[in-house]
Amino acid sequence: MDFNLTEEQKILQKTARDFLGAECPSAFVREMETDEKGYTSELWNKMAELGWMALVIPEEYEGVGGTLLDLTIMLEEMGGACLPGPFFPTAVSCLGIMEAGDEGQMKEFLPRIGAGELILTLALTEPLNTRYDPFLIATRAERKEDHYVINGTKLFVPDAHVADDFICVARTSGEPGSKEGITLFLVDSKSSGIQLTPMKTFAGDKQFEVVFDAVKVPEGNILGQLNQGGIHLEPILQKAAVCKCAEMVGGAQKVLDMATEYAKEREQFGRPIGSFQAVQHHCSNMLMDIEGGRFITYKAAWMLSRNIPCAKQVATAKAWVSEAYKRVAGLGHQVLGATGYMIEHDMTLYSRRAKLAEVAFGDANFHREAVAFELGL
Amino acid sequence: MDFGYTEEEEKFRERLAEFLDKNLTEEIARQNWEDLGVGPEAREFSLKLAANGFLGLSWPKEYGGQGLPPTYDFILLDELGKRWGAHVPLDIGYTMVGPTILRRGSEELKREFLPKIVDGEIEFCLGYTEPNAGSDLASMQMRAVEGDDCFIVNGQKTFNTECHYSEYHWLAVRTDPSPDIPKYKGISLFIVDMDSPGITVRPLWTMSGERTNEVYYDDVKVPKKRMIGEKNRGFYYMMEALGSERNQVFVPGRLMPILGDLVQYVKDTEYNGKPLSEDPLIRHRLAQAAIELEVAGLLADHSRWLESNELPMSYEPEITKVFTSELEQRLVDVGMQILGLYGQLTEDSKWAPLRGRISWYFLHSFMTTIGAGTSEVGRSVIAQRGLGLPRAY
Ligand SMILES: Cc1cc2nc3c(=O)[nH]c(=O)nc-3n(C[C@H](O)[C@H](O)[C@H](O)COP(=O)(O)OP(=O)(O)OC[C@H]3O[C@@H](n4cnc5c(N)ncnc54)[C@H](O)[C@@H]3O)c2cc1C
Numbered sequence: 001m002d003f004n005l006t007e008e009q010k011i012l013q014k015t016a017r018d019f020l021g022a023e024c025p026s027a028f029v030r031e032m033e034t035d036e037k038g039y040t041s042e043l044w045n046k047m048a049e050l051g052w053m054a055l056v057i058p059e060e061y062e063g064v065g066g067t068l069l070d071l072t073i074m075l076e077e078m079g080g081a082c083l084p085g086p087f088f089p090t091a092v093s094c095l096g097i098m099e100a101g102d103e104g105q106m107k108e109f110l111p112r113i114g115a116g117e118l119i120l121t122l123a124l125t126e127p128l129n130t131r132y133d134p135f136l137i138a139t140r141a142e143r144k145e146d147h148y149v150i151n152g153t154k155l156f157v158p159d160a161h162v163a164d165d166f167i168c169v170a171r172t173s174g175e176p177g178s179k180e181g182i183t184l185f186l187v188d189s190k191s192s193g194i195q196l197t198p199m200k201t202f203a204g205d206k207q208f209e210v211v212f213d214a215v216k217v218p219e220g221n222i223l224g225q226l227n228q229g230g231i232h233l234e235p236i237l238q239k240a241a242v243c244k245c246a247e248m249v250g251g252a253q254k255v256l257d258m259a260t261e262y263a264k265e266r267e268q269f270g271r272p273i274g275s276f277q278a279v280q281h282h283c284s285n286m287l288m289d290i291e292g293g294r295f296i297t298y299k300a301a302w303m304l305s306r307n308i309p310c311a312k313q314v315a316t317a318k319a320w321v322s323e324a325y326k327r328v329a330g331l332g333h334q335v336l337g338a339t340g341y342m343i344e345h346d347m348t349l350y351s352r353r354a355k356l357a358e359v360a361f362g363d364a365n366f367h368r369e370a371v372a373f374e375l376g377l
Numbered sequence: 378m379d380f381g382y383t384e385e386e387e388k389f390r391e392r393l394a395e396f397l398d399k400n401l402t403e404e405i406a407r408q409n410w411e412d413l414g415v416g417p418e419a420r421e422f423s424l425k426l427a428a429n430g431f432l433g434l435s436w437p438k439e440y441g442g443q444g445l446p447p448t449y450d451f452i453l454l455d456e457l458g459k460r461w462g463a464h465v466p467l468d469i470g471y472t473m474v475g476p477t478i479l480r481r482g483s484e485e486l487k488r489e490f491l492p493k494i495v496d497g498e499i500e501f502c503l504g505y506t507e508p509n510a511g512s513d514l515a516s517m518q519m520r521a522v523e524g525d526d527c528f529i530v531n532g533q534k535t536f537n538t539e540c541h542y543s544e545y546h547w548l549a550v551r552t553d554p555s556p557d558i559p560k561y562k563g564i565s566l567f568i569v570d571m572d573s574p575g576i577t578v579r580p581l582w583t584m585s586g587e588r589t590n591e592v593y594y595d596d597v598k599v600p601k602k603r604m605i606g607e608k609n610r611g612f613y614y615m616m617e618a619l620g621s622e623r624n625q626v627f628v629p630g631r632l633m634p635i636l637g638d639l640v641q642y643v644k645d646t647e648y649n650g651k652p653l654s655e656d657p658l659i660r661h662r663l664a665q666a667a668i669e670l671e672v673a674g675l676l677a678d679h680s681r682w683l684e685s686n687e688l689p690m691s692y693e694p695e696i697t698k699v700f701t702s703e704l705e706q707r708l709v710d711v712g713m714q715i716l717g718l719y720g721q722l723t724e725d726s727k728w729a730p731l732r733g734r735i736s737w738y739f740l741h742s743f744m745t746t747i748g749a750g751t752s753e754v755g756r757s758v759i760a761q762r763g764l765g766l767p768r769a770y
Contacts, residue, residue, distance in 0.1 A: 127728075130648045131717055155728065156718050177649055200726035202736060209727060268513035269770050276770070278753035330706070333743040337511055337751065338536045341583050341744045348584040351743060359718050365658060 003295075009073050012066075016077035019050065024081045026346045032084035033204025037162060039085025048116025053090065056098070061110035067305035068095075068239060072246035072297060079250030079357075082349045084205065086119045086159035088247070092240045093120030093167050099239075100184060100224030100232040109165075109186075121163040122240075123154040123187075123210050128176055132362045134169070134233055135179045139212060141170035146219050148172075150185065150212040160196050160208035163189050168212065172227055179230035184223040191215050203352040238314045239304055241361040245297040245321040248357045249290060252325045255332035255350045256286045262336055273335070282331045289324035296320055315370035322358040322367070329354040380678075386448060389434075393456050396429055403732075406463035412587040414542040415466055415500065423466035423497035432471070433495030436479070440491035447685040450625070458631035467500035469539055472625035474501040474547045477566070477618045481606035486568065490545075502539035502571070504548035504592065505615070507532070512754045514549075515561035515612060519594065521550040528552070528567065528604070530597045536748075538589040540578050546571055546592070548599075553609050566611035568603045585740035623694035624681050626749065627701040629673035632708055635738060636666055638731050639712050646730075653715065662711045669704050676700055692763030699755040702745035709735065709742040 005013065023043055032038050047053065056071045057063020071091065078087065094113045097105055112118045128136050139152025150170050160166070166187045174181025187194075193215040199207045224232040260283055263274030273279050300317040303310035329351035333340050340347035358364070382390070400422060408419040415423075426432050434449035436442025443449075457463040465471045475494045478486055493499045510517040519532030530550055540546065546569040553563030569576070575597035581589045606614055640663060643653040653659050680693040712735040713720040724733025746752040760766040 125718060128649075129718070130646050130653065133649070136649060197727055199728060200723045201721040202723050202740060203721065267509075268511060268516075270513075270516075271770065273512075276753065278756070326710075330743070334746060334751070334753075337747055338506070338589075338744070341747060342589075343582045343584045343586075352584070352740070355713065355739065356721050359713075359720065363714065363717065365714070 005073065009070060012070060013073050013077060015050065016052075016074050017080075019046075020077055020081035020083060024083050026082070026349060029082045029084055029349055038159065038204075038206040039162075044085060044116060047087065051114075052087070053094075053116050054114030056091070056095065057110045057114045058098075061106055061114065063110060063114045067301075068242070069298065069301045069305045072243060072301040075243050075246035076250035076253075076294075076297075079247030079353075080254045082251065082353060086121065086162055088243065089121035089158045089163070090119050091243065092236070093122055093165075095239045096122065096167050096184070096232070096236045097186075097223065099236050104220075105186070105223065118164045119159065119162050120165050120167065121157055121159050123157045123160070123166045123168045125154060125156045127153055127155060129155070132359070132366050133177075134237055135182065135230055136176050137169055137171045137182055138176045139168070139170045141168075141172050141183060141185060141217070143172075143219075144216075148185065148217045148219065148222075150187065150215045150217060152212050154210040154212070156199060157208045157210045159206050160189070160210050161198075161206060165189060166210070167223060168217075169229060169233065170212075172229075174227075181227050182229035182233065183226050184229040184232055185217050186221040186223050187212075187215060187217050191217065201356065203356050205353075205356065235304075237361055238311070241318040241367075242297060242300045242304060242314055244357055244360050245293070245317045246301070248321045248325040248354065249294045249297050251350050251353060251357070252286070252290045252293065252321075252328040255328050255347065256283065256290055258340075258347060259283060259286065259332045259335040262340075266337075279335055282335050286328045286331050289328050293317075293321040293324045312371055312374040315367040315374065318362055319364040319367035319371060322364045325354045326358055382448070382452070386452060389449060390452050390456060393431055393453065396426075396431065397456055397460055400425055401457070401460050401463055403461045405466070406457075406461035409464045409466050409468065410462060411585075412538050412589065414588070419466040425497075426466070427495065427497035432465070432497050436475070436491065436495055440479070440487055441495035442491075447681065451681050451685070454625060454628045455630040458628045459633055461634050462631040464628075464631070467494075467497060467543075468626070469503060469543065469547070470494045470499055470501040470545075473503065473618065473622045474545075474568075476621055477605065477614055478568075480617070481566075481610075481614050483602065483606075485602060486605070490568070499545065500539060500543035501545045501547045501568075502537050502543040502590075504534045504537050504540075504546045504550075504569075506534060506536045508535050512751055514615075515559075515564065517549060517551060517564065519548075519550045520554065521552050521565065521567070521599065523552070523601075523608075524598075527598045527600050530567075530569070530594045530599055532594055534592040534594075536581065536589045537592045538587075540571065540590045540592050541580065541588060544571055545569065546576075549611050549615060552611075561612040563609055564611040564615075565608050566605040566614055567599050568605070569597065569599050573597050573599070583744065585737055585744075587741070620680075620690040620694040621684055622749075623698045624677070624684055627677065627694075627698045629670055629677050629697075629701050629704070632670060632673075632701070632705055635708055635712060635735070636663070636670060638734060639663060639666075639715055642731055643715060659715055662714065666704075666708045666711050669707065673697070673701050673704050692759045695755050695758045695762070698750065699746075699752050699759065703752060705738075705745045706742045709738045713739050 051064050054063040055066040059065040097109050128138055141148040141150045168185045168187045172183040193213040195211040197209040263279050264272055266273045296317045300313040336347050405419045405422045408416050433442035434445045435447045438444045478490055507517050521528040521530045548567045548569050549564055551563050552565040575595040577593040579591045646653050677697045680697050683690045716730055719730050722729040
């Protein structure tokens with residue numbers, strides 16, 4: 001057992017921290033909340049130059065050949081910096097192509113993703129999903145000669161306005177709710193029949209309703225096997241959930257850092273508020289939540305990196321970290337008092353994002369159910 | 378024991394309910410609690426409320442009231458709260474300032490201000506907090522120096538919420554800076570016209586979009602007759618008002634509409650062919666919220682009952698404050714859990730459920746355990762006043 005990062009991972013972590021500290025300060029994050037595009041090409045290109053988009057791509061596709069664990073280390077830093085923009089959905093889509101793509105698709109997509117030339121996003125959720133349920137898919141793809149025609153409405157599609165391609169989860173047979181009969185399609189975002197409507201959230205990120213109205217997709221754009229999309233999705237969504245956890249751990253750590261620093265500086269009743277036991281307990285509770293969250297996140301990422309079956313650890317991570325970050329955000333606010341509740345305070349960046357991350361890729365209830373299943377219940 | 382209301386009280390409630398159903402709207406309710414500024418609609422509603430005899434029931438007749446027991450005001454607060462969490466539109470004056478003027482103000486101040494409050498015409502903003510005086514209010518530094526016929530006030534307040542639309546500042550300032558006395562013994566309370574020369578109000582925006590303010594005083598002249606009670610006794614007046622303030626401001630019934638909205642939502646919304654209301658997890662969480670609301674209601678009623686019967690109150694109103702503010706956070710958490718992904722959508726977004734209210738309450742919920750005194754300090758108050766435990770600092 002070894003809780004240390006490797007030398008390379010330490011360098012990765014430090015590079016990410018330094019770079020984001022300089023290039024993605026909170027003022028920039030705030031600016032991007034109201035910016036229509038939500039990120040800048042300048043920052044995107046710099047990240048590409050550092051090889052970040054290529055991190056998990058195998059060397060034979062011009063990637064860096066890193067592991068999922070490496071990616072989570074970087075995502076933790078990104079969560080700490082509240083990095084805006086389409087890195088996350090592109091990374092998840094990239095993992096999706098690596099999971100399910102054929103040789104031709106890998107060759108076509110991975111090098112360009114790695115070079116920062118392509119932005120991708122996953123179109124999964126639908127109006128039927130009043131609760132997160134990746135198999136409750138009603139969007140239909142029907143075969144017509146050598147292509148498919150997709151009809152349906154997708155919701156909460158991140159960064160759809162800047163995506164070059166969607167991975168659209170559609171049903172090719174069976175009924176909503178069934179894991180069978182789902183197929184993944186790579187859809188060019190410029191295809192005719194795609195209509196976007198922004199879905200405004202309180203975190204200022206960019207999510208969209210994406211309506212697919214008789215969108216034609218060549219047969220060759222099926223990602224993985226026909227009707228096997230449900231099986232492909234499972235590991236993709238597991239990885240996505242762990243990646244989300246890494247972001248959350250990074251954010252939670254930042255909250256604790258802010259709260260601790262403030263508890264040392266802010267004086268009331270002639271002493272630092274951090275000397276009051278009530279405040280100390282808040283800070284310790286945050287630390288416990290974060291340490292546990294970080295370890296389970298890294299354990300799940302490590303297991304995924306080594307192809308060790310880990311459905312239980314993944315679900316444990318997302319269930320725990322989702323609620324841990326929520327608690328940490330609440331306690332962070334509590335320690336910071338009225339100051340931290342003002343929109344200009346960085347605390348509000350984190351508490352708003354904590355809620356989004358909590359419900360992304362399944363909330364704690366969803367993942368507790370998965371743990372129960374793993375227990376044989 | 379008797380947990381009911383008298384026949385007259387019930388009659389009053391019915392009359393009031395009928396009036397509110399006709400005249401109160403969600404828009405008016407939110408103009409008060411969003412703190413953006415009470416607009417013409419809420420001002421008009423305030424005047425109507427007064428004109429129909431629903432304000433000042435428990436206030437003395439000589440200042441425009443009806444001389445009834447406080448229960449009537451509590452019924453008013455409950456009935457307002459049931460409807461979109463509404464409050465008395467100009468609630469700072471009505472629930473916090475007015476009662477202190479009544480208790481400690483000069484006859485002249487009573488005659489000048491109380492009838493206007495009861496008529497729903499004027500609003501106050503609270504001037505307590507300073508950058509270095511939050512929980513430790515007694516350490517406030519803003520200074521008033523006594524002159525011949527007025528005090529000259531200099532300094533800064535912060536998080537003074539209603540200052541951008543109210544007529545008067547209810548201001549606590551240091552009138553004795555001597556280091557030899559305990560800090561709380563050098564503070565006085567004043568009523569200041571917000572349009573006095575030398576006052577600058579700057580907005581501070583909160584994460585839920587409410588407005589609060591920084592307020593700067595630069596040689597502001599405040600007439601001596603605008604001082605409340607005796608000089609240097611202000612902090613005592615603030616503390617003695619706290620109990621009744623808590624009773625009037627922290628109304629658990631104001632949370633009922635959130636629960637009501639959620640109950641409706643889970644009945645109307647299906648997941649996989651079944652209404653969400655059939656999900657045991659959701660049922661239990663909503664049931665738990667209802668249980669807590671009932672308990673909160675009783676804690677509040679107990680404290681109100683003490684006040685209505687002029688029995689001594691110590692820690693009881695603080696329990697209402699801590700419990701209700703934390704209950705709001707738990708209730709909103711249930712709501713966000715039920716709404717799932719949809720909870721993040723703002724009011725103006727397509728697909729936003731329940732008019733975006735839960736999402737707003739979520740953002741707002743971070744302040745409930747901070748504003749008007751934090752939960753940590755509240756718990757110390759309960760332990761010290763209620764259980765006689767020693768102070769640690
Ligand atoms: C939306 C909003 C509106 C407001 N409106 C007004 C207004 O209209 N007028 C006005 O005057 N004020 C207003 N306030 C200010 C409010 O009263 C203060 O925020 C509150 O008193 C706490 O002070 P603080 O924010 O400076 O926190 P601090 O006192 O700095 O507290 C920071 C943390 O330290 C803890 N702490 C402090 N002392 C102790 C202790 N002795 N023991 C244990 N823990 C302790 C606190 O509980 C908190 O967790 C408003 C605040 C908000 C958020």
